[in-house]
Amino acid sequence: MSHLLRATYASMATSSIIFLVYAFVVFQVVGVSYFTGPDALVRIGKSLGLLIIAGYAFEWSVQIATLAFGVKRTGRPFKELIVDEREKQIVYRSLSISLNVICFGIVLSVGALAMGWEAFWVFHIIVLFYALAVATELLCKIYFFRRGF
């Protein structure tokens, strides 16, 4: 298994954990009512900021651990772990497809804003579609890896 495919599987696990923990904390622990009132935007901003910072920290920790595992397992130095031209094209094509998903989410959130939805739901449409975009990207990568390209 190539390093990039291993990293993709690791990303699937970390992304699932990150978004599930976020959804559990926001909807079960603190509740939607916490994000209403005059401080709503500040609280939404803090929760999304925490999601972004903690999410990326967790993701990068796991990716570094995956890389270290790859180096140890193959016995080859870090620079020799190949990400070749086909793998780069798979990454670019997957990102290109997932970009459409997040853009669609942004359009929907603007529509929700225009219809007078609460800020909490407007921002969480973007979060939902970001999660869907990540899932799309990872699934596309796995599909292209398995198909050849």
Added chain:
Amino acid sequence: MADHGISNSIKKHRFNNGEMTQKALAEKVGVTRQTIVAIENAKYSPTLELAFKIAAVFNTNIEAVFEHTTSSDS
């Protein structure tokens, strides 16, 4: 409608070069074995640079390894 594709004879060249493995070829040209598999099965068309590198491994020119095919089904 014309269908363009790149066919190749990497498998034949590997066999003729001391039954070189896909892994050995991949290491020589600096890609993963999966990429060699994808190229051999015509699932992926390599860049010109990689095509030249593969041809160089077999000490031949690029036309001997890769062929551009055009088939018409109107």
